[in-house]
Amino acid sequence: MSPCPICGTDCPADWLTCANCGWDVTPESRLAIAQQPSHLHWGRSLWQRLQRELALTQRFEAIEQRLAQLEHDRLEHDRLSQDESGQISAGISPGISPGISEFDDIYHPLGFHLAQQEWREADAWTWERILEVAGLNRGGWLDGDEIAAFPQGELQTLDELWYAYSEGRFGWSVQAEIWWGSGGDYNQFCDRVHWRSGRTWLYYEELNFARQAPRGHFPVLPWRKRACYGLGGLTAAETLNHWMTRFPPLS
Numbered sequence: 078m079s080p081c082p083i084c085g086t087d088c089p090a091d092w093l094t095c096a097n098c099g100w101d102v103t104p105e106s107r108l109a110i111a112q113q114p115s116h117l118h119w120g121r122s123l124w125q126r127l128q129r130e131l132a133l134t135q136r137f138e139a140i141e142q143r144l145a146q147l148e149h150d151r152l153e154h155d156r157l158s159q160d161e162s163g164q165i166s167a168g169i170s171p172g173i174s175p176g177i178s179e180f181d182d183i184y185h186p187l188g189f190h191l192a193q194q195e196w197r198e199a200d201a202w203t204w205e206r207i208l209e210v211a212g213l214n215r216g217g218w219l220d221g222d223e224i225a226a227f228p229q230g231e232l233q234t235l236d237e238l239w240y241a242y243s244e245g246r247f248g249w250s251v252q253a254e255i256w257w258g259s260g261g262d263y264n265q266f267c268d269r270v271h272w273r274s275g276r277t278w279l280y281y282e283e284l285n286f287a288r289q290a291p292r293g294h295f296p297v298l299p300w301r302k303r304a305c306y307g308l309g310g311l312t313a314a315e316t317l318n319h320w321m322t323r324f325p326p327l328s
């Protein structure tokens with residue numbers, strides 16, 4: 078029994094290929110790969126990429142299920158509201174669990190904008206929601222401690238809605254992948270999400286609000302006016318770093 082050189086699964090000596098990843102695990106192949114480390118590296122990185130894509134696909138499917146459930150509950154809610162319209166006035170509430178109905182009430186505007194691909198409205202709504210949850214007034218901003226203390230469930234829900242409705246193009250988890258892939262370099266990040274064009278930092282009005290806006294373009298968390306201006310006492314890079322720390326890199 079020895080581990081597969083690609084995925085690490087323990088392979089009995091009589092296996093020809095790894096049952097997990099399909100790699101050739103014969104002694105001949107092991108010898109050849111030992112002499113060609115670049116092939117081994119290529120195989121491993123391909124395998125890791127597949128694993129990441131699989132994880133993203135599974136996550137996306139889970140969100141789709143959740144959205145379908147929400148839509149189902151919403152329709153059920155509407156139906157019951159109509160059926161029982163007479164009874165509601167008599168004091169009988171529609172038969173829907175308060176958790177889901179509350180979720181729907183709160184996030185419906187965001188789901189609506191995202192479904193219409195109204196990225197500008199969705200982004201504005203998201204920003205106001207963040208300030209509201211953080212207990213800040215309109216036009217405020219969050220400092221590092223406030224970002225660190227921002228409720229995880231709220232962050233995840235907002236991210237999942239963005240991710241699901243944009244079919245994996247937008248959301249903080251997408252931005253985090255780009256951020257960590259850029260080594261936490263704000264300039265590089267901005268080039269990749271097109272918050273900077275050439276050497277020119279974009280103003281908010283110059284963002285791409287079209288259907289095919291670049292990957293990671295939204296939502297906008299670390300700045301509101303121009304991509305090179307910070308918020309409050311923090312630079313845009315510092316603010317983004319605080320938020321991205323909430324989405325640590327996949328191991």
Ligand SMILES: [Zn+2]
Nearest residue numbers: 081084095098
């Ligand atoms: Zn394997």
